Amino acid sequence: MSSVLAVVSLLLLQTGVQGFLVLLSGSSMDHLEITREAILQTTAKVCKQLASVEGRDFTLPPGPLTVESLALACSSSGSAKSFQSAISDVSWRNARVDIRHTSDVEYHFDGETFVEGRKLITDGVSSVKASIKQENFEEARQKLGDILHTLQDFYSHSNWIELGNRFPHSNLIRSDVSDIGPVADKNTPTCRSCVGKDCQNNILEDIIRDKKLTSGYFSLEPFFSIKPKGKCSHGGLSDQTSRQEPTGGINKDSLESSHGNWHTAAAEVAVAATSQLLEDIRGAAGDTDFLRMMGISKNGSRVLCFVIDTTGSMSDDIAAVRETTSLIIDSKRGTPDEPSAYILVPFNDPDFGPLMRTTDPDVFKAQINALSADGGGDFPEMSLSGLQVALTGAPPSSEIFLFTDAPAKDLNLMGTVIALIERTKSVVSFFLTGSLGLRRRRASDQGQGQVQHSRMVESDSQLYMELSQASGGQAIQVTKTELPKATSIIVESSSSSLVTILQAVRSPGRADNFSFTVDESVRNLTAYVTGSSLSFTLTSPSGQSAIDFLFDFVEVSQGPHPAFAVLESRPQAGECHACNATLLVSVTGSESVSLTEVALVEASGSGRSVEPWNQSAAETSWLPWTESPDGEFVVRLRGENSATTRALPDSFQRQSSTRLRASTVMVTAEAERSVVFCLASG
Structure with a gap:
């Protein structure tokens, strides 16, 4: 299997469908x-x-x-x-x-x-x-x-x-x-x-x-x-x-x-x-x-995608990106972790884009080297517009890194960007250097300019924090001199076999404990802890692994052609006994895996799972699912891998990096001949 x-x-689902069955029978x-x-x-x-x-x-x-x-x-x-x-x-x-x-x-x-x-x-x-x-x-x-x-x-x-x-x-x-x-x-x-x-x-x-x-x-x-x-x-x-x-x-x-x-x-x-x-x-x-x-590349399927602010004060940041780019390309060239493609999206104000894509690492180096930092205007920039271009142009499940020292001007795109993150399941990380950045305003018509000493205050960076949390990425605030050290995260996360075991976000001022299982297939386990005034302890740590999973919410049709297709809207929130949503989970990386639990877990930290699926391994299993979390949630898997050096199967867990939202809106309309259409919207 x-x-x-x-x-x-x-x-x-019923059997006896029209067309070759879309479901196993x-x-x-x-x-x-x-x-x-x-x-x-x-x-x-x-x-x-x-x-x-x-x-x-x-x-x-x-x-x-x-x-x-x-x-x-x-x-x-x-x-x-x-x-x-x-x-x-x-x-x-x-x-x-x-x-x-x-x-x-x-x-x-x-x-x-x-x-x-x-x-x-x-x-x-x-x-x-x-x-x-x-x-x-x-x-x-x-x-x-x-x-x-x-x-x-x-x-x-x-x-x-x-x-x-x-x-x-x-x-x-x-x-x-x-x-x-x-x-x-x-x-x-x-x-x-x-x-x-x-x-x-x-x-x-x-x-x-x-x-x-x-x-x-x-x-x-x-x-x-x-x-x-x-x-x-x-x-x-x-x-x-x-x-x-x-x-x-x-x-x-x-x-x-x-x-x-x-x-x-x-x-x-x-x-x-x-x-x-x-x-x-x-x-x-x-x-x-x-x-x-078909998703097969000699160098794996990892795509390296940079979204870069090119306004005047970003010259130091761009230099750090050039250094990081060269390090990644030179260290990964000829290895299984060499990116299969490279994407660059510049932005400033009012311009953003175009998206530049290449499979040639030397061409990508030249594109990064050709970036110039100039201008600036008012402090906020079109960062979300640049990110939207990247999310729509990069393949699903891409790793995207955005560099800026300014807040976003195009806040109206927040909902669109989150929806794109959920749909593409891409991970977005932000490198924010605005706390000590200098922004030069454009000269006025009279040719007079002035230097603007600006700080990316907490309210400015909060948007980037929320987007990184939604995607499973990070938002790292550093000084421009610290940026080269921070970008080492890009090198570490550019592995083709990176998986997420646990990711959690908690509000300040609250202590919490997290337990997770590290299975035998995991290598190079890395824990990232970010925040302010941090105090933490790692106890009995027992990364990278081939075992991972894919998931989709699908809609089910029980009409003349019973079938299912990827849901184009969010699943319905709360109890909903007539909702048309189904979770499909496919585990990859091993032929010796059995699942013991599939659950939707609230991201808020309550730990409540909604109707977990518990069963020994089976190629296809069905469970009525009538409730989903009201707020943000992640998909969590637990199971066993029999391909192990141990006497007993090796337990493992995996979590989706993307945080999902259920819809709180349900629209029902009755058409002619009593055909009922049901629409869930986020």
């Missing part, structure tokens, strides 16, 4: 499994080819392909977490099609929409290739997930398999070929009525003989049929056309479907077709960029 997938849910294959298997197979081929070209060995352990074993074989063990994240990005976007396009038949090749469905795929493939060329890998993964759902549904919803085909229909992904073979026209009957097992042979003999393509019609409307006379239906409880002549259905979504005896063959061909499409994208993008889209 490549990872432990824990699903903590408010709703138990016995021995049936679902969209997620089909997508994951194809990505693993194709990535293995790419890495093997690269290893051959570079004269390296490529060895996979026996047994099924896993994220961890494949990342190791690709000489990129530090990419295991980002590889798993990339697979999740594609898979969740695939699942999202069943929620966002439930009744858009062309997204599922229903109703003989072969021309329209094929166009969605070919246009999407072009979009993926363009995004990769622009190094927008997140957008490429999202579009890839969209088109893979449609491509995979072709093999479940059409009669391609019943026609005797056991290979992909290559013309579905080729924009240079419009012919997809003979298709039954609108006036040609394709099915006879059937019930139950009789539906295994309900496609008319002349359709099979003449090798004509058809697919089932589908409608949610009980009193309005879109199915022409004599046509096949999709089938299933929610398909109203399956109750009209000819009755029954032809989908192969699961072993229990109308044509369930062809489910396995359809799923296997869907895997092959998905691999074929991935190979086509690989051919256009090249091996290196294909792997980067």
